[in-house]
Amino acid sequence: MIFHLQSLLLIVMATLVPTFMIPTFAQLSHDYYDQVCPEALPIIYSLVKEAILHEKRIGASLLRLHFHDCFVNGCDGSVLLDDTPFFLGEKTAFANLNSIRGFEVVDKIKAAVDKACKHPVVSCADILAVAARDSVAILGGPQYWYRVLLGRRDARNASRDAANDNLPAPFFNFQQLLANFQTHGLNLKDLVVLSGGHSIGLARCINFRDRIFNDTNIDPKFAATLRESCPRRGGDNSLAPLDATPSKFDTTYYKALLYKKGLLHSDQELFKGDGWESDSLVKLYSNDPYAFAKDFGVSMIKMGNLKPLTGSYGEIRYNCRKVN
Numbered sequence: 001m002i003f004h005l006q007s008l009l010l011i012v013m014a015t016l017v018p019t020f021m022i023p024t025f026a027q028l029s030h031d032y033y034d035q036v037c038p039e040a041l042p043i044i045y046s047l048v049k050e051a052i053l054h055e056k057r058i059g060a061s062l063l064r065l066h067f068h069d070c071f072v073n074g075c076d077g078s079v080l081l082d083d084t085p086f087f088l089g090e091k092t093a094f095a096n097l098n099s100i101r102g103f104e105v106v107d108k109i110k111a112a113v114d115k116a117c118k119h120p121v122v123s124c125a126d127i128l129a130v131a132a133r134d135s136v137a138i139l140g141g142p143q144y145w146y147r148v149l150l151g152r153r154d155a156r157n158a159s160r161d162a163a164n165d166n167l168p169a170p171f172f173n174f175q176q177l178l179a180n181f182q183t184h185g186l187n188l189k190d191l192v193v194l195s196g197g198h199s200i201g202l203a204r205c206i207n208f209r210d211r212i213f214n215d216t217n218i219d220p221k222f223a224a225t226l227r228e229s230c231p232r233r234g235g236d237n238s239l240a241p242l243d244a245t246p247s248k249f250d251t252t253y254y255k256a257l258l259y260k261k262g263l264l265h266s267d268q269e270l271f272k273g274d275g276w277e278s279d280s281l282v283k284l285y286s287n288d289p290y291a292f293a294k295d296f297g298v299s300m301i302k303m304g305n306l307k308p309l310t311g312s313y314g315e316i317r318y319n320c321r322k323v324n
């Protein structure tokens, strides 16, 4: 009897709690901006295109920004926040310092969408998700286009420690890479297909020096050429392409792995030629651009779903670099 009374009381209390006190867990959706700001997506596309025409690498940088956003406390625009007296942001974490770029393009997009929508309705986190997709489709062609889910809100804080703990390092071995992806709810296939992001862009000598001097599963001529611009000492910031076609989103990255020409140690860990499951995926993607395109889109959407802030959580920032 007592139990029944307690249950009844709980039900009555629950119905009396004002609805504004219950945070909503709204889902992301494809058509989130269709009513509130239909101009948003076309504006993002045209500004990404303009930026890529100006500098091809920026497409790679925008793709990486979305990845680094999502892997640190979810896709919440936290990577874009500058340090404040209350927190150290993610920009100075190991993987990001002197490395992540594209902030000016994001600022430009944000100003343009806010102007078109008359007020800030498009989050910085969504801008990153759309700009990443558009970059890939512009540099790779229409088969790399996928439908982004939208409706993320922006974080009100960021954490350098969380970025250091969560972003994978180029010296990681396969088990470390897989474990890192698994802590983000991603699996081996996601790891292999999302690493295909290295089909575009560049890396600094400091991130592949160890590989070209110490690794054994590297093509000797490939290593020797890289050592010219990345010597044992000095040249930390000299750049090399992540694959032979760094401005084209394609399957060249996977082909290179078959010939021990992965630039980063972490890249080559995906293909060791020892018959691991990841070997088969690398082989598949190396000669099936459609399988790569399809699976890349699926895994990007999965990555884009990492802990988004929705409903009454977070905010829509006025300026992507600062909390409101």
Ligand code: HEM
Binding pocket: 057, 059, 060, 061, 063, 064, 067, 098, 099, 100, 101, 168, 169, 170, 171, 172, 177, 194, 195, 196, 197, 198, 200, 201, 202, 203, 204, 205, 207, 242, 264, 266
């Ligand atoms: C699997 C673990 C990963 C590791 C260890 C890793 C590591 C790195 C490193 C060290 C660089 C070069 C940074 C520099 O030298 O300044 C880089 C560049 C890049 N990464 Fe990754 N990455 C990983 C996964 C990914 C994923 C999942 C994506 C996207 C889906 C991605 C996209 C990129 C892009 C596009 C660049 C070039 C950026 C530019 O040129 O500005 N990476 N990554």
